Amino acid sequence: MSMQWLTIYKKECLESARNYRWVWVPLVFILFCIMDPLTTYYLPQILESTGGLPDGATFNIPTPPAPNVFMMSISQINTLGVLVIALITMGTIAGERKSGVAELILVKPVSYSAYVTAKWAAHVSLVLLSVFVGLMASWYYVQLLFGDVSFIHVISSAAFYGLYIIFVISISLFMNTWTKIPGLVLFLTISVILILNLITSIFLTFWNGVLQALSLNFQPC
Numbered sequence: 530m531s532m533q534w535l536t537i538y539k540k541e542c543l544e545s546a547r548n549y550r551w552v553w554v555p556l557v558f559i560l561f562c563i564m565d566p567l568t569t570y571y572l573p574q575i576l577e578s579t580g581g582l583p584d585g586a587t588f589n590i591p592t593p594p595a596p597n598v599f600m601m602s603i604s605q606i607n608t609l610g611v612l613v614i615a616l617i618t619m620g621t622i623a624g625e626r627k628s629g630v631a632e633l634i635l636v637k638p639v640s641y642s643a644y645v646t647a648k649w650a651a652h653v654s655l656v657l658l659s660v661f662v663g664l665m666a667s668w669y670y671v672q673l674l675f676g677d678v679s680f681i682h683v684i685s686s687a688a689f690y691g692l693y694i695i696f697v698i699s700i701s702l703f704m705n706t707w708t709k710i711p712g713l714v715l716f717l718t719i720s721v722i723l724i725l726n727l728i729t730s731i732f733l734t735f736w737n738g739v740l741q742a743l744s745l746n747f748q749p750c
Contacts, residue, residue: 534643537634541621541651550655554617558663561609563670565601569593570674595675596682602667603690606660611722614656614697619715621648622705649702656698657691697722 545551568575573590622645625631634644668683697718704717 531643533637533639534647537639537644537647538651541648542654545651545655550617551658554613554655555659555662557613558606558610558659559666561605562602562663562667565605566598566667566670566674569598569601592675595671595678598675599667599671599678599683599686602664603686606663606690606694610660610663610694611697612719614694615701615715615718615722617656618652618698618701618705619718620705620711621652621702623709623711623714626705627709627711645702645706649698652698652702653695656694660691660694661687 622631625634631644635641664683664687668678668680671678700721701714701718704714704721707717708714
């Protein structure tokens with residue numbers, strides 16, 4: 530690890546601290562992660578308080594299993610969380626290229642790869658910490674309101690999903706190297722993620738259809 534790389538990494542972390550990202554980004558992910566467990570648990574009370582049911586009517590909602598509720602938090606990160614990640618990374622390199630700061634840094638004996646990877650590592654550190662804190666908050670409320678969820682399951686889910694988060698950050702940083710317009714970086718990042726999710730959904734649907742067809746063909750007469 531070169532001294533230049535470490536200097537840029539520390540600079541990015543310090544800049545995030547000055548912008549209070551180390552505070553508000555984890556808080557945002559905590560909010561996203563606890564939103565579904567709390568609303569799912571208190572939904573009957575919310576409906577009763579709004580007065581939307583006729584007199585004497587009851588509204589019974591089956592309690593979902595605790596692991597399913599925990600997975601709701603991950604689905605929130607997959608939507609709103611990805612948007613937040615794209616927003617906080619869209620000007621990482623593009624903004625500095627547009628303002629001329631990147632040229633001033635690269636004039637010094639700093640390689641372009643060290644410049645990009647140090648920024649990537651700083652954002653990965655921030656976002657992974659935020660995701661982990663958010664999932665821990667979700668796990669706490671799921672344990673409290675719905676029942677036991679294995680801590681090993683939580684850690685393995687967080688580790689596996691962390692790979693996807695790193696992939697999202699990598700896409701955003703890659704788009705940062707293409708254009709100097711942060712808004713365009715945001716658009717391209719979200720577009721690529723949506724396209725990849727669509728392709729994945731189509732592939733899974735097709736594959737499930739193939740498996741069902743094969744299972745029907747091999748059924749004994």
